[in-house]
Amino acid sequence: MAQRPADWTSWLNVEGCGFVVVTGLLLVMNAMLLHLVCTALSAIQWNSLQQALANPKVIQAVLLIGSVLMVFGQWWVIERMTARWFPRRIKESDAAESPEERAK
Secondary structure, eight states: OOOOOSOGGGGGSOOTHHHHHHHHHHHHHHHHHHHHHHHHHHTSOOHHHHHHHHSHHHHHHHHHHHHHHHHHHHHHHHHHHHHHHSOOOOOHHHHHSOHHHHHO
């Protein structure tokens, strides 16, 4: 039987299926948000923007690329906030070692 990790912040380390599920949810939410933005922008009376957003291929490309880029940004923010709010504690035995001793 596997033991639970002693560190109470271990739930913050999203791995495996949890990472896939959270990433999938972020992709769906980002696509819905970008679809709303594209719909709102298509209503604006700018000729060049209206012509570009009239093509469904352009909208699909914006939804795909924009969603993926937003997921990268969101995971970067999640990792930064996690590192700031829940800093990793260094064991005393590890802190006493110098970098040269660790390399051996």
